[in-house]
Amino acid sequence: MSLLKASVLSLSFGGVQAIKDVSFEVSEGEIFSIIGPNGAGKTSIFNVISRFYDLDAGRIEFDGRDITKAKDHKIAALGIARTFQNCELFEHESVLKNLMIASDVHRQSSVLRDMLFLPSVRRQELEARERIEEVIDLLDLQAYRYEAIASLPFGVRKMVEIARGLCLRPNLILLDEPSSGLNPEETEDLVFWIEDINRELGVTVLMVEHDMRLVGEVSHRVMAMNEGEVLTTGSFQEVRSHSTVLEAYLGGGHG
């Protein structure tokens, strides 16, 4: 069954059409990739799902629920996590705290209880910590728990960001160019991490990616876009050999 269903999405910024009549469905348990040249509207789709932008037209359903008009900070609690192209971490805090912030989404906190640090708060802190440790173990981040983000190399930050997404305990994770800024070895590792996340945690993955090897190795289905429109959707092999896709990449005058 489909977990995420986008129907005829349209979005424009002051006359520039960023997304034009885009429809797609992501099934539960799938790894779905969106590819396309720069400016094709891939990240805009993410920003629309995250509710950073309001759609001009169209409808997004997640888990059978209409989220087209949901509040931007409610998306995480519904079960959608995301990462960002250039890493948007909480720079001055430790890895642990970054992950804790994510896990707080499922907690009812009250100022008064927090201020007194009642036993219930303490208990919840420890429970959250247990779950975070599972994610840390999964992604091999043990060595970095107490490091401040600002002092970490970029590759590790990318992993921390994925870990932070997982700490939200999502059904769907949106990865925005997970391999950008990584060296070839790190990209190689990424294949395994993404497959682990998908299989072991059962998280559906929606990914925007430029590295075709990565896309080819992990994706169940691929959607190609250009200039805000969907060119084609299908398996990686089908999409790769599709004539309009070749044209968009190899220059039909658009670049």
Place this chain on the structure above:
Amino acid sequence: MRFLFRTSHTIDLALFQHSGQVFWYGLLVIALLTAPLVLDPFYLGELAQVFIYAIAGVGLMLLVGYTGMVSLGHAAFLAIGAYAHARFMTWGMPFLPSLLLAALFTGFVSMLVGLPVLRMTGVYLAIATLALAEIVEQVLTHWTSMTGGFRGMRVPDAEMLGVALDAPRPFFYVCFAVLVASVFAALNLLRSPTGRAFVAVRDSETSAVSMGISLVRTKTLAFTLSGMFTGLAGALFAHRIGHLAPDAFTLLTSIQLLLMVVVGGLGSMHGVMFGAIFIGLLPQGIALARDVLPQGVANLPGIEPAVFGAILIAFLILEPDGIYGRWLKIRRYFEEFPLYRKDTFKRQQRFLSTERLR
């Protein structure tokens, strides 16, 4: 150098990380508790002033240091707390309920003014809070029936369990107790979801939203709590000065408060304490320095603000992490001696790129 072996997740939850900290903080508390037995009442008063600054500093630090919002108008909250407390007591309310109610009232007011103002960010927010403070100052000056206008109002004598609290010793203990409670509350907030939401908003609003944090709720909460602590400090400040008048709460006061958290070191409660000691004792320091300096320099009018300004600039250029940051570096130096690298804390310069269109 001390290595911390973590054997359980509870260690990361504790307020004190190791027994050394418990020892030193315990010693400090004992020293302060016994201070009234040995110190001159004048110095007790000065220390109480430092405590009051520190309480306000806790409030401002939550806002500036942890949520990343700058307020240039916190004198307004100090004033609201002070006037509310004095008003409640004039109406016959006992000291303690009046103190707490004044704090809550200030929190409530800051929430009300916060709601519209918090849509702004950065400089815009700073200047909006400044405008708010100017408006509050006008209200204090002209709402004569409530505030006594220009001539101000007398603060009633405080008494609790038959002890006159305005005497230096009891007042010292009251301020100390309120400070300890405030710091405890703030530290608890910071190690729980509420405080984590604050730092999340400070470091990346975009990311905070996608982690399920409501910007409006978090910012309003930070502003409210900040106002509350500052109002609490204001209520105690009312007793310290004895007579309230609008000119005790000006833009200069706001800036002084901000100076405290910057010079102390943003983003740490230690910073608040260092900053409070600094601005609390600076006037004394300048008075002492006047005796030593040559006549010409010492008698210059208004040298105090200049010294303030110079110290602020010196800190911003030379040590942006504040006194606490400097202390950490010195400690690190001795811990690692002789292996300390000169560039351990070298700052990385960042080029500026904005989201502006024009």
Place this chain on the structure above:
Amino acid sequence: MDGAQFLQVLIIGLSQGCVYGLIALGFVLIYKATEVVNFAQGDLMMIGMFIAFTFLNVLGMPYWLGLMCTCASMALIGALLERALIRPMIGEPTFAVLMLTVGLGFILRSFAGSVWGADPKSIHNPFSGEVLRLGEVFLGFENIAVMVGTALVCIALGLYFRYARIGVSMQAASQNQLAAVLVGISVNRVTLLAWALSAGIAGFAGVMLAPVSLIDPQVGFIGIKAFAAAIIGGLGSLPGALIAGIAIGVIEQFAQITLPTSLATASPYLVMLIILIVRPGGLFASVQRKRV
């Protein structure tokens, strides 16, 4: 209020507003070039007034020469401040720089107080005391001079930014420092120039204000109202700042004769708050949501 009185108040408001506008221009210039808010802009104007006082009344220079010398020395002071205080802060958070200029304001006020004393001073210009009478309306020449002076400065600035290469560089540097460096613009030079220019304008504003206001170390606090104007204008727009400055001056004058004192004093701030609540980025806002 009859027509003549209305006109009278309007003119005074306009000339007061021009001074706000000039100071606001200084704010915006520095902000545009460096994304830094100079809280000491009003105090720079105050220093400019004292320097003009020294040139005109102490050294007895002729008015026009004194005016030019004041602007030149203020530009020099601005450049020196930039070299000494702002350059070390390149790459630091803007909040830190804001605090630094707050500290600078303290020092400038103390400095002025100790050099020139705390007693208010005044200077005269060739138009002082002369009045233009139009029917029942009396226009002080000083007020007219402020308006004419402001207009001239604005025209000069406009031409400068339109035709000089450095004007374009300034725009580029303000939007992306790194990119500006990469295409060969000297960000340091741009910053230096912005400070010199805005200090020079502050000096000019000081000379304009001096005949209608007393000179004392606290006079720089009107910079806060100018700051309000710059914010209303959206901080990124030079014409916006000027228009908002003039509007604030006019509103303040009318508030003073129609509203109770408390409201009148707070009126510039109230106006600013209302505008910011409706449009959090100012009237001519140019900030968009961060891209991710």
